[in-house]
Amino acid sequence: MKILKRILLLLAIALMIVVFLNYPKLNILSGYSAKNTSSSVFLAHRTLAFTDSTDNNFSPVNLATDKINKEGKYATSSALGLLTRKAVYREGLGSVLITDDFDLSVKPLVPTRSKPDNVTAYPYGNGEQQDTLFANVDYGKLKTAVEALFKPKYKTRAVLVIYKDQIIAEAYGDEFDENSLILGWSMTKSIMSTVYGIMQYQGKINVQDKAPIAEWQNDERKEITIHNLLQMNSGLEWDENYNEISDVTKMLFLEKDMTIMQRNKPLTGKINASWNYSSGTSNLLSGILRQEMSSHQEYLDYWYRELVDKIGMNSMVIETDMAGNYVGSSYAWGTARDWGKFGLLYLHRGNWNGTQVFAPEWTDYVVQPTPTSNGTYGAQFWLNANGKFPDIPKNMYFADGYQGQRVYILPDQEMVIVRFGLNGNYSENAFLKGIINAVK
Structure with a gap:
C-alpha cells in the first residue's frame, strides 16, 4: 500500500x-x-x-x-x-x-463608419457589375487555373481575379461566398502601411523622419526612422516564431498593449542593414499612428474614413487589442471582393475612381526592395523582385498572410488576384502563371 x-x-x-x-x-x-x-x-x-x-x-x-x-x-x-x-x-x-482584470463595464470608443454604396457597380461600389466578356480572355483556361487551387488538400476558401476593373473569375469553397468575411492575417500589415502613405500624402507625417519613440532618444535606437520600421530593417531584436513561445506569440496572446513589446527591444543588428520580419514592428507602427493623431477617436476613425470606407471596403473590420490599438500586424477581416478593391487601389497607383487617396509615388515606395531582404520585401509588402516566382513578372508584388492569404498586384497584366485558404502550400508560380496565360 x-x-x-x-x-x-x-x-x-x-x-x-x-x-x-x-x-x-x-x-x-x-x-x-x-x-x-x-x-x-x-x-x-x-x-x-x-x-x-x-x-x-x-x-x-x-x-x-x-x-x-x-x-x-x-x-x-x-x-x-x-x-x-x-x-x-x-x-x-x-x-x-x-485577461481576468479587463473591465468589460467600460464602454469602448468605436470607429465611425460610412454607409455602403450598394448601387454603383463593383469595384467602385458594391452593386452588380455589368456583364463584360473580354475577347482576349480564354475563360476555359481561366476556369482550369482557378479550379486547380480548389483541390481538397489546399483548403482554398476564395479566389477572385480582377482584370481591367472587372471580375473575370470568382470561386468559393464550401460555406463561403462573396459576403463571407475572411481574416487576412499579415495582409493587415499592408493596410497599416497604406495608412502611412495617406498620412504622408496629406502632409501629416514624413516616413523619412526619425521614429518618435521617447524611450529611444538616449541610445543608438534614436537613429531608427519610420522608413526603417516600414521596411522591417531597424536592427531591433525580434523573434517571429509561431511554433514556440516567442516574441510574436507572447505579443498576440498575452499582451494587453501590442505596441509596446517591439518598442522595448534592444538594437541587435545594424539599422538599415538587418532585415528581420517582425509583427511587433507593425504594431509599433500602429502605436506611432495613434500618438500622431489628435485623439483616440480620430485614430479609430482615420483608418476607415481615409482608406477602408473611402474605397468601399465596407465589410472590413480591423480588430483592436485591449488597449484600443489596431492590431496592424494581423487582424483585418473582409470579403474577397473588398480585399480585391485594396489591390486595385495599388494597381491604379492610389487613384480611386478619380480621387487620389495617396501619392502615385507611394506605390513606387512600397515596392522598393529592403536592403538585405534579397529583393523579397518592401514597405510591408512582399515582392517578386528577385524572381522567386520565375514565370511571373518581377514587378508583381503582394500582401501576404498566414496560411496563404494573398492579394497579388500585377501591373503589367492590369490584374489583381485574391486567394484565401487554410493551406499555403500551393505553387504560387503555377497558379499565377495559369491565370496570366489565360489572358492573351
Whole structure:
C-alpha cells in the first residue's frame, strides 16, 4: 500500500512539473483558440462546429475545448481542462482576447463608419457589375487555373481575379461566398502601411523622419526612422516564431498593449542593414499612428474614413487589442471582393475612381526592395523582385498572410488576384502563371 501511495505521489508530482513547464504554452494555445473562435462566430458569423472542424482543427490548437456564449457574445477555450482563456466580441471593434482584470463595464470608443454604396457597380461600389466578356480572355483556361487551387488538400476558401476593373473569375469553397468575411492575417500589415502613405500624402507625417519613440532618444535606437520600421530593417531584436513561445506569440496572446513589446527591444543588428520580419514592428507602427493623431477617436476613425470606407471596403473590420490599438500586424477581416478593391487601389497607383487617396509615388515606395531582404520585401509588402516566382513578372508584388492569404498586384497584366485558404502550400508560380496565360 505504501509503495502504491509513493507511486501515485510521484505521478502527481510529475504531472505538476509537466503542467508548470507547459503552462505558458497552454496559455497561448487556449488564447489562440478563444480569439479565433470569437472572431469566427461573432464577426464572420460561422458556427462553432464549423470553426472547430476547420480553423481550429490543427495541432496543438485542437487540444483546446471551445465554448461560446451567444447572449454575452464571447468565447472561452480550455486547454486540456487546465487553463481557460476568454475572448469577447464588441460591435465595431471585432473580438479581443482579454485577461481576468479587463473591465468589460467600460464602454469602448468605436470607429465611425460610412454607409455602403450598394448601387454603383463593383469595384467602385458594391452593386452588380455589368456583364463584360473580354475577347482576349480564354475563360476555359481561366476556369482550369482557378479550379486547380480548389483541390481538397489546399483548403482554398476564395479566389477572385480582377482584370481591367472587372471580375473575370470568382470561386468559393464550401460555406463561403462573396459576403463571407475572411481574416487576412499579415495582409493587415499592408493596410497599416497604406495608412502611412495617406498620412504622408496629406502632409501629416514624413516616413523619412526619425521614429518618435521617447524611450529611444538616449541610445543608438534614436537613429531608427519610420522608413526603417516600414521596411522591417531597424536592427531591433525580434523573434517571429509561431511554433514556440516567442516574441510574436507572447505579443498576440498575452499582451494587453501590442505596441509596446517591439518598442522595448534592444538594437541587435545594424539599422538599415538587418532585415528581420517582425509583427511587433507593425504594431509599433500602429502605436506611432495613434500618438500622431489628435485623439483616440480620430485614430479609430482615420483608418476607415481615409482608406477602408473611402474605397468601399465596407465589410472590413480591423480588430483592436485591449488597449484600443489596431492590431496592424494581423487582424483585418473582409470579403474577397473588398480585399480585391485594396489591390486595385495599388494597381491604379492610389487613384480611386478619380480621387487620389495617396501619392502615385507611394506605390513606387512600397515596392522598393529592403536592403538585405534579397529583393523579397518592401514597405510591408512582399515582392517578386528577385524572381522567386520565375514565370511571373518581377514587378508583381503582394500582401501576404498566414496560411496563404494573398492579394497579388500585377501591373503589367492590369490584374489583381485574391486567394484565401487554410493551406499555403500551393505553387504560387503555377497558379499565377495559369491565370496570366489565360489572358492573351
